[in-house]
Amino acid sequence: MNLSVIGGGSWGSTLAQVLTDNGHSVLVYDINPVYVDKINHQKHPFFDEPLKDIKATNNLKEALEFSDLILLSVPTKAMRDVLKEINSLINSKKSFVNVSKGIEPETLKRVSEIVKEEINPENLENYAVLTGPSHAEEVILRKLTLLTSASDNPEFAKQIQCIFSNDTYLRVYTSSDLIGCEVGGAVKNAIAVVSGILSGHGLGENARAALITRGILEIIRVVKVMGGKTETAFGLTGIGDLIVTASSENSRNFTAGKKIGSGINASKAVEESVQTVEGIRTIQAMHLLSIEKNIELPIIDIAYDVIFNNLSVEQAVAHLLTRDLKEEKLD
Ligand SMILES: NC(=O)C1=CN([C@@H]2O[C@H](COP(=O)(O)OP(=O)(O)OC[C@H]3O[C@@H](n4cnc5c(N)ncnc54)[C@H](O)[C@@H]3O)[C@@H](O)[C@H]2O)C=CC1
Ligand SMILES: O=C(CO)COP(=O)(O)O
Structure with a gap:
């Protein structure tokens, strides 16, 4: 062809x-x-x-x-x-x-x-x-x-x-499930940026595993609100792509996040990448979606504040850790 x-x-x-x-x-x-x-x-x-x-x-x-x-x-x-x-x-x-x-x-x-x-x-x-x-x-x-x-x-x-x-x-x-696949591929980039931020800030693999697990729940919430199927998020286009992007030095999103986590300003981190970094714009989009559709996206919302409102990574982590203690619900 x-x-x-x-x-x-x-x-x-x-x-x-x-x-x-x-x-x-x-x-x-x-x-x-x-x-x-x-x-x-x-x-x-x-x-x-x-x-x-x-x-x-x-x-x-x-x-x-x-x-x-x-x-x-x-x-x-x-x-x-x-x-x-x-x-x-x-x-x-x-x-x-x-x-x-x-x-x-x-x-x-x-x-x-x-x-x-x-x-x-x-x-x-x-x-x-x-x-x-x-x-x-x-x-x-x-x-x-x-x-x-x-x-x-x-x-x-x-x-x-x-x-x-x-x-x-x-x-x-x-x-x-066109919608589920498109959403998974896009939103995993947002979580991958956060993974890089954690890494650049000196946090370890425990934090990354926690992020990937709680991050997939945010992907599922977006998939649902956009009309896709929850189960798609557990496949290659959701968890699969999230794992590879959130834990690889090959990832442009992870690398940009790592720079932000080490103190470099977000727009400079994106400028420094010769190749496309999609996750920052997706964090912006998902933050707006969480407000518009009233869905809980705590990781993405706090990442938005780090990137666009100069919140420090310490403050962001403290914010996540001091949320109400609750049962681990997987939806
Ligand atoms: N690089 C990777 O491993 C993967 C990337 N993707 C996705 O693929 C998309 C592209 O990513 P990359 O290839 O990595 O980015 P890249 O930055 O390496 O390439 C983008 C290309 O698009 C061209 N371009 C930009 N504006 C254009 C226009 N108006 N008309 C024609 N060409 C234009 C640029 O000159 C550049 O060659 C992104 O959405 C990324 O998330 C998906 C899977 C894997
Ligand atoms: O989508 C990708 C891997 O599946 C590429 O991710 P990055 O753009 O972060 O490198």
């Missing part, structure tokens, strides 16, 4: 390689001419591992004409504008697979909702999210990885499963 990859950064270029490994043809589009040039010289923009048989362009129209299956791998912050541009350039039906993990703070919308708003319905054939525990650093080395493809159209979820799966390092499951 032919596929167009929109966003040739860390993840987009890595997935382009997966697709090529699986026998498909890809054309990568990116706005950054340096990345386009690197890819065309079979160099990954971020990693040492060489690419093989991948072409790139900085002409979006050319990328869209290359195929009817579009992989979206730009940061969520850029997603709406990129989709507007795509919509102005297409005049036939396209299917979209999103691999970005975020929620728009201004609207509290998931990427599937943004796609529906920005792409004319007559040009929108199918939509799926492909998500799960998958640091690009490992996938590019062909290290074993499991993902989930979720769509409202089970046939399309299966098609994406077949396109991305291979016998050597990548296995894709399907899910019909």
Whole structure:
């Protein structure tokens, strides 16, 4: 098959390689001419591992004409504008697979909702999210990885499963819970930032285990309020992705959090990352959601105060520890 990859950064270029490994043809589009040039010289923009048989362009129209299956791998912050541009350039039906993990703070919308708003319905054939525990650093080395493809159209979820799966390092499951999968992938980044903050502040593995456990409950509350299924949070796209992101030095979100925990200002921590850090915006979005929907998200709410209101990490930890003592409820 032919596929167009929109966003040739860390993840987009890595997935382009997966697709090529699986026998498909890809054309990568990116706005950054340096990345386009690197890819065309079979160099990954971020990693040492060489690419093989991948072409790139900085002409979006050319990328869209290359195929009817579009992989979206730009940061969520850029997603709406990129989709507007795509919509102005297409005049036939396209299917979209999103691999970005975020929620728009201004609207509290998931990427599937943004796609529906920005792409004319007559040009929108199918939509799926492909998500799960998958640091690009490992996938590019062909290290074993499991993902989930979720769509409202089970046939399309299966098609994406077949396109991305291979016998050597990548296995894709399907899910019909698009909302649960999208929310899990986005909100785990928020918790991963907090995990980094704890680590940067000198706290240990007990604190991290506690955070992951209590953090998944916050993910479940968001999944429920947004209309997804609780059980999805216990799968690859929820707890699976939370574990890998909240405990890995490969994670941009964890790394940004670690800097904040060691005293660096949040916007500086994000600026210092050449690659996308989604979790800070997701903390902002989830804090607004907790107010709007009156749901209890104590970890995310206090992280919001640390990041946006200069609350110290000591004060944040003290706040969490002095909440009313209660029974451990798992919902
Ligand atoms: N890196 C990883 O291991 C994984 C990343 N993701 C998600 O994938 C998304 C992208 O992340 P990364 O690839 O890591 O980020 P990145 O920062 O490495 O790459 C983003 C790419 O998008 C391009 N871009 C930005 N604005 C654009 C625009 N308007 N038009 C065209 N291209 C544009 C940038 O030039 C860059 O090449 C994020 O939502 C992230 O959460 C998901 C799974 C794994
Ligand atoms: O989503 C990811 C792993 O599944 C990547 O997380 P980071 O963006 O924090 O590196």
